[in-house]
Amino acid sequence: MGKRIEVTDLNVYYGDFRAVEDVSITIEAKSVTAFIGPSGCGKSTFLRTLNRMHEVIPGARVEGEVLLDGENLYGPGVDPVRVRRHIGMVFQRPNPFPTMSIKENVLAGINLNNRRMPGSEKDDLAEQALKGANLWEEVKNRLNKPGASLSGGQQQRLCIARAIAMEPEVLLMDEPASALDPISTLAIEDLMNELKQQYTIVIVTHNMQQAARVSDVTAFFNIAGAGAPGRLIESGPTEKIFSAPDVKATEDYISGRFG
Amino acid sequence: MSTTTAPVDSDTSPSSAADPRRFGDRIFSGLAAASGIMILVILAMVAAFLLVEGGPALFADPAKLISEGYGEFASWVAPYAFGTVWAAVLALLMAVPVSIGIALFITHYAPRRMAAPLGYLIDLLAAVPSVVFGLWGAELLAPSVRVFYVWLNENLGFIPLFDGKVSGTGRTILTAAVVLAVMVLPIITSLSREVFLQTPRLHEEAALALGATRWEMIKMAVLPFARPGLVAAIMLGLGRALGETMAVTMVLSGGKNITFEILTSDNPNTIAATIAQNFPEAFGLKTNQLIAAGLVLFAITLAVNTIARWIVSRRAEYSGAN
Amino acid sequence: MTTISQSMAPGQLTAGRLPKVVVPALLAGAALLGLAISLLVGGGNLALAAALAYIIFLIAVEVSARIVEGARQAADRRATSMIVGAFVLALLPLGSVTWEALSKGAARFDLTFFTYSMRNVVGEGGGALHAITGTLWVTGMATLISVPIGLMTAVYLSEYGAKNRLAKAITFFVDVMTGVPSIVAGLFAYALMTLIIGPNTGFGFAGSVALSVLMIPVVVRSSEELLRLVPNELREAAYALGVPKWLTITRVVIPTAISGIVSGVILAVARVIGETAPLLVAAGFTASLNNNLFANPMMTLPVFVYDSYAHPGVDVQVYLDRAWAGALTLIAIVMLLNLIGRLVARRFAPKTGN
Numbered sequence: 001m002g003k004r005i006e007v008t009d010l011n012v013y014y015g016d017f018r019a020v021e022d023v024s025i026t027i028e029a030k031s032v033t034a035f036i037g038p039s040g041c042g043k044s045t046f047l048r049t050l051n052r053m054h055e056v057i058p059g060a061r062v063e064g065e066v067l068l069d070g071e072n073l074y075g076p077g078v079d080p081v082r083v084r085r086h087i088g089m090v091f092q093r094p095n096p097f098p099t100m101s102i103k104e105n106v107l108a109g110i111n112l113n114n115r116r117m118p119g120s121e122k123d124d125l126a127e128q129a130l131k132g133a134n135l136w137e138e139v140k141n142r143l144n145k146p147g148a149s150l151s152g153g154q155q156q157r158l159c160i161a162r163a164i165a166m167e168p169e170v171l172l173m174d175e176p177a178s179a180l181d182p183i184s185t186l187a188i189e190d191l192m193n194e195l196k197q198q199y200t201i202v203i204v205t206h207n208m209q210q211a212a213r214v215s216d217v218t219a220f221f222n223i224a225g226a227g228a229p230g231r232l233i234e235s236g237p238t239e240k241i242f243s244a245p246d247v248k249a250t251e252d253y254i255s256g257r258f259g
Numbered sequence: 260m261s262t263t264t265a266p267v268d269s270d271t272s273p274s275s276a277a278d279p280r281r282f283g284d285r286i287f288s289g290l291a292a293a294s295g296i297m298i299l300v301i302l303a304m305v306a307a308f309l310l311v312e313g314g315p316a317l318f319a320d321p322a323k324l325i326s327e328g329y330g331e332f333a334s335w336v337a338p339y340a341f342g343t344v345w346a347a348v349l350a351l352l353m354a355v356p357v358s359i360g361i362a363l364f365i366t367h368y369a370p371r372r373m374a375a376p377l378g379y380l381i382d383l384l385a386a387v388p389s390v391v392f393g394l395w396g397a398e399l400l401a402p403s404v405r406v407f408y409v410w411l412n413e414n415l416g417f418i419p420l421f422d423g424k425v426s427g428t429g430r431t432i433l434t435a436a437v438v439l440a441v442m443v444l445p446i447i448t449s450l451s452r453e454v455f456l457q458t459p460r461l462h463e464e465a466a467l468a469l470g471a472t473r474w475e476m477i478k479m480a481v482l483p484f485a486r487p488g489l490v491a492a493i494m495l496g497l498g499r500a501l502g503e504t505m506a507v508t509m510v511l512s513g514g515k516n517i518t519f520e521i522l523t524s525d526n527p528n529t530i531a532a533t534i535a536q537n538f539p540e541a542f543g544l545k546t547n548q549l550i551a552a553g554l555v556l557f558a559i560t561l562a563v564n565t566i567a568r569w570i571v572s573r574r575a576e577y578s579g580a581n
Numbered sequence: 582m583t584t585i586s587q588s589m590a591p592g593q594l595t596a597g598r599l600p601k602v603v604v605p606a607l608l609a610g611a612a613l614l615g616l617a618i619s620l621l622v623g624g625g626n627l628a629l630a631a632a633l634a635y636i637i638f639l640i641a642v643e644v645s646a647r648i649v650e651g652a653r654q655a656a657d658r659r660a661t662s663m664i665v666g667a668f669v670l671a672l673l674p675l676g677s678v679t680w681e682a683l684s685k686g687a688a689r690f691d692l693t694f695f696t697y698s699m700r701n702v703v704g705e706g707g708g709a710l711h712a713i714t715g716t717l718w719v720t721g722m723a724t725l726i727s728v729p730i731g732l733m734t735a736v737y738l739s740e741y742g743a744k745n746r747l748a749k750a751i752t753f754f755v756d757v758m759t760g761v762p763s764i765v766a767g768l769f770a771y772a773l774m775t776l777i778i779g780p781n782t783g784f785g786f787a788g789s790v791a792l793s794v795l796m797i798p799v800v801v802r803s804s805e806e807l808l809r810l811v812p813n814e815l816r817e818a819a820y821a822l823g824v825p826k827w828l829t830i831t832r833v834v835i836p837t838a839i840s841g842i843v844s845g846v847i848l849a850v851a852r853v854i855g856e857t858a859p860l861l862v863a864a865g866f867t868a869s870l871n872n873n874l875f876a877n878p879m880m881t882l883p884v885f886v887y888d889s890y891a892h893p894g895v896d897v898q899v900y901l902d903r904a905w906a907g908a909l910t911l912i913a914i915v916m917l918l919n920l921i922g923r924l925v926a927r928r929f930a931p932k933t934g935n
Binding site for chain 2: 681682732858883891908
Binding site: 051053056058081082083084085086088089091093095096097098099108109111112113114159162163166 | 743812814815816817818819820821822823824825828829832833836837839
């Protein structure tokens with residue numbers, strides 16, 4: 001598991017408006033890559049194009065290539081629904097299904113796709129996924145309680161468990177800790193360190209300390225001004241970006257001079 | 260390109276040409292669209308079948324209508340069309356002030372905790388079936404209002420409305436209009452309530468801060484804001500009153516006289532009541548003629564409702580509500 | 582506080598106010614006076630007494646407020662009196678209808694009423710069994726027709742339409758359909774069946790079609806509103822798990838909104854179950870039990886009430902008693918459905934966390 005993503009000359013449009021311009025980047029397998037940048041710079045939009053979730057928004061379209069271990073996600077005949085089974089996603093706000101129990105939430109990807117699986121295998125899978133998300137100890141005695149009964153931080157880890165129960169190759173995280181308190185945030189960050197043993201992780205964050213703490217590679221996005229498309233300014237090993245970036249704008253952003 | 264690089268095993272690769280689930284997607288979205296189109300078809304059928312079945316009466320030779328039907332169409336339906344509009348207008352004259360009063364009471368006078376239960380109480384009126392209101396109007400209301408009608412006739416008889424010989428049964432168009440008013444009251448009330456609740460809180464507080472009394476605040480801030488919404492609520496109530504059948508059928512002893520006198524036994528019937536009273540015994544051209552009358556009713560209510568919706572949509576544009 | 586009151590002339594913030602006891606006192610006085618006049622002139626008519634009392638109260642408050650508080654406060658009090666009066670006035674018919682139905686309906690609200698039809702009954706006895714079963718058949722069928730069409734249309738509008746032209750047209754015509762007079766719906770069903778099978782005296786299914794025309798727009802409206810309330814985040818969560826759109830809708834979106842949808846359907850049933858005119862035209866009359874929706878007229882409870890009232894036999898009171906018992910049954914059914922609908926909405930709403 002854990003695949004490498006290569007993006008070449010990717011443009012994202014909402015109708016006629018170009019939101020992201022000419023992004024080329026390579027995301028290494030089994031590492032954490034962080035996207036940072038000011039609000040509206042297109043980093044979340046770009047993240048969504050990595051599993052074609054942008055297609056949920058009417059009018060959104062993409063030009064360019066995204067290769068998952070060499071296979072183009074935008075090639076002819078590629079089914080976006082199948083893409084998303086290989087590239088999971090965790091959202092800004094925890095979104096467990098309110099009608100389902102904790103266990104049902106973890107198994108949602110299996111159940112909702114009507115995939116057949118013996119009950120004991122499902123139990124094992126749920127346990128593995130919850131252990132993988134560092135949630136097992138907290139919920140093992142109340143697996144049949146509603147998912148919404150958990151605290152915000154637990155709900156977010158439940159969503160991560162739900163995503164990894166699909167056994168994806170890549171996990172995309174869109175500001176996964178922005179709605180959480182500091183302790184829950186720390187739990188999520190620790191979890192990312194463990195998850196990268198198995199998965200390729202891409203995280204969008206507003207919090208630069210977080211990027212510095214968890215990521216191996218950091219990519220900085222920026223916009224020239226309102227109405228202009230977002231661009232990838234530079235990317236590289238996190239220590240280098242945070243200590244000696246090549247571009248002045250990156251340094252300004254990281255040192256807190258704007259954004 | 261993807262054909263060469265895509266592995267065959269579809270479960271380890273995102274690309275796959277024939278996935279049964281995508282088929283499910285197409286079926287489901289097709290079903291949803293078909294249901295929506297079905298509604299358009301049903302409505303088109305309503306209009307078309309009424310035309311097909313009513314047409315023979317609309318385009319029949321007047322002589323034939325006189326011998327086999329109820330008489331020449333336009334002169335036959337005219338008093339009923341008048342009665343329909345007249346009864347609905349009378350009902351609204353009574354229902355509108357009361358409804359607006361109730362809506363103001365619930366939104367601006369009653370204690371906050373009580374607002375929802377009180378609203379529910381008024382909604383209960385809407386839940387009472389029309390046939391029950393008809394029974395109530397005919398059995399209880401009509402006999403008990405006669406005394407009042409006699410008094411009106413004796414003391415205010417100089418007003419043309421109250422002139423004429425007072426009906427002995429109380430089953431006049433005014434009684435029918437009272438029952439209609441009770442029936443449209445919850446509709447106008449609930450729509451007005453929504454409109455009143457949308458009044459910007461800031462406008463109300465601004466008025467109060469200027470030292471206005473509660474009533475002055477309502478006049479300054481609430482009513483001007485709500486006016487288009489109220490007009491739409493009234494129009495929708497009117498549409499309901501025009502089409503209501505049973506209450507009028509059971510309460511009114513209707514005839515074919517076009518008159519504005521509301522206390523006499525000589526009342527114009529409404530279209531809906533005429534259809535309900537005659538349809539079970541009608542046959543042949545008479546059935547066609549009643550259906551044609553239904554078409555006239557449909558046209559009247561459609562016009563009223565369309566105007567109401569248009570007012571609502573215009574309001575939505577400039578107020579930014581919804 | 583203290584500095585302000587020192588800097589102002591005393592009495593600037595206080596004006597003449599009527600003491601709190603005045604309004605209740607005036608109300609009581611007006612009530613007594615109204616009753617007295619009514620006893621003298623109208624022989625103790627309660628309606629007259631209430632009307633007189635209200636008018637006397639309005640005048641008394643106006644005069645006393647004008648003297649003590651000034652014109653603006655008097656106008657405010659007048660408005661308050663009239664607005665409260667409007668509310669009380671609206672409660673009168675509600676109370677009156679309920680009371681009449683309970684007191685007059687009780688006479689025949691017995692076992693015979695629920696176990697006998699009107700077959701071969703000319704005078705006393707007989708019941709509404711045929712009408713109650715007919716109502717269940719006709720309304721049940723109407724629900725079976727309306728719910729799939731209504732729900733799927735709502736799904737189209739909220740999940741697929743995205744404000745395209747078809748969705749706009751459907752929304753507009755659903756509004757139009759809401760305004761179709763119920764008797765016109767009945768005529769439509771009759772005309773449709775006449776074209777298919779020729780002239781007929783009505784049958785159950787035609788009644789169901791008529792009720793569906795009235796029910797579909799209600800179901801569409803309430804379901805669409807509830808589907809739109811389902812947070813987009815849940816749809817995205819399902820898409821991100823690689824769930825196709827139709828499974829997302831059927832397994833996530835609809836289950837999340839289901840309590841509201843069910844409640845909306847129950848309220849829609851409650852609305853059409855009392856409809857009389859369309860069934861009068863489309864389903865016809867009969868005195869006998871008929872459990873076949875597709876042949877012969879089928880009696881329904883509202884039509885039973887109307888028929889008992891409009892076409893009584895020799896002993897009118899017997900028929901009226903049956904009409905009121907039918908009305909009471911109908912009210913009970915509608916109120917029960919309303920109650921269940923509201924309970925379902927409240928009780929089974931999905932628990933949202935934060």
